[in-house]
Amino acid sequence: EPEVTQTPSHQVTQMGQEVILRCVPISNHLYFYWYRQILGQKVEFLVSFYNNEISEKSEIFDDQFSVERPDGSNFTLKIRSTKLEDSAMYFCASRSDRAYSNQPQHFGDGTRLSIL
Amino acid sequence: AQTVTQSQPEMSVQEAETVTLSCTYDTSESDYYLFWYKQPPSRQMILVIRQEAYKQQNATENRFSVNFQKAAKSFSLKISDSQLGDAAMYFCAYRITQGGSEKLVFGKGTKLTVNP
Numbered sequence: 001e002p003e004v005t006q007t008p009s010h011q012v013t014q015m016g017q018e019v020i021l022r023c024v025p026i027s028n029h030l031y032f033y034w035y036r037q038i039l040g041q042k043v044e045f046l047v048s049f050y051n052n053e054i055s056e057k058s059e060i061f062d063d064q065f066s067v068e069r070p071d072g073s074n075f076t077l078k079i080r081s082t083k084l085e086d087s088a089m090y091f092c093a094s095r096s097d098r099a100y101s102n103q104p105q106h107f108g109d110g111t112r113l114s115i116l
Numbered sequence: 117a118q119t120v121t122q123s124q125p126e127m128s129v130q131e132a133e134t135v136t137l138s139c140t141y142d143t144s145e146s147d148y149y150l151f152w153y154k155q156p157p158s159r160q161m162i163l164v165i166r167q168e169a170y171k172q173q174n175a176t177e178n179r180f181s182v183n184f185q186k187a188a189k190s191f192s193l194k195i196s197d198s199q200l201g202d203a204a205m206y207f208c209a210y211r212i213t214q215g216g217s218e219k220l221v222f223g224k225g226t227k228l229t230v231n232p
Contacts, residue, residue, distance in 0.1 A: 033219070043161070043207060045219040055217035091161055095218075102168055104151060105220060107161035 002026040004108035006092050012114045013082055021077045021111045023092030032075045033093040033105060034067065036060065043091065049075065079113075087115045118143045120210050122223035129198045130231050136183075137193045137226045139208030145169075149211040150184070150191045151220070156204040164206070167191065195228075203230045 005024040013019045025032050034046040048055040049067055057065075066078045075094075079086055089112050093105040119142045129135035141150070152164040167175045167184050175182050179199075183192045195202055208223040 031218070035220075042224045043209075043220075043222040045221070048217050048219055050217065056214075056219060058219075089159060093161075102149060102166070104149075104163050104166050106163070107153070109158070109160040112159070 004092055004094055004106050006090075006108035006111050008111060009109065010112045010114070012116060015084055015115050016081050019079050019082055019113065021079075021090050021092075021113070023075045023077070023094075023108055024073050025075055025092070025094030026096070026106060027073070029094035029096045029106075031055075031095040031105075032067075032069070033095075034077045035091040035093065035107075037089040037091065037110075038085075039088070046077075046090075082113075082115045084115050087113060089113075118145075118210055118212050118221050120208050120221050120223040122206075122208055122226050124226045125224070126227045126229070128229040128231060129195070131198055131200060133198055134194060134196045135198055135228065137195075137206050137208075137228065139191045139193070139223055141189050141191065141208070141210045143189065143210065148213070150182075151209040151211065152180070152182070152191075152193045153207045153209060153222075154202075154204045155207060155225070156201075161207075165193065198230050200230050200232060203228055 007022045032049040037043045047057045047061045064080045089110045091110045092108045095105045121140045148169045150167045154162045154164045165177045179196045181194045205225045207225045209220040
């Protein structure tokens with residue numbers, strides 16, 4: 001069964017550094033998402049992406065964050081200047097088909113980001 | 117605003133027994149989707165089951181079934197014949213669709229322990 005693939009599985013970065021989290025969504029999917037889960041807390045929506053532009057972003061997704069689909073397969077989340085509070089598990093998800101359909105979002109295994 | 121509430125932070129069940137995890141949500145929409153995701157210690161997010169609000173019939177996937185009470189805005193998950201591999205965090209999620217974009221709103225999760 002096709003999977004959403006995320007790399008790296010664990011990223012350790014110094015505070016203030018830029019970090020790029022990578023995701024390869026399922027190949028025929030059209031909608032892409034990033035979620036964040038701070039340790040011990042619930043999963044929170046960050047951003048959705050469709051047709052090469054952001055569809056919606058949460059208040060968490062400030063100017064330090066950006067997303068990009070640089071080619072036909074990758075979907076990246078960049079944090080420009082990391083802060084300690086950015087330490088979390090970051091999940092990429094993708095979904096096929098059109099809006100309002102019953103297709104679920106499929107999640108990757110996540111990237112654990114640790115800011116020192 | 118749509119919210120999802122999981123009132124049981126932790127639950128335990130004996131192997132081979134049945135357990136029910138509760139979830140309630142708040143919405144003014146009439147048509148929506150609900151999901152249960154499982155997050156084992158490996159931290160990946162796995163779709164367990166989904167329910168379309170317009171369907172009166174409760175969804176079933178092998179040992180997993182839901183009790184969907186639309187009027188009460190309740191969406192509980194029943195796990196029958198519990199297995200050790202069912203031990204995980206379980207998240208209830210509501211799908212918000214607005215203006216062609218969508219996102220998932222998660223509850224805080226229920227940690228399920230399966231005792232041998």
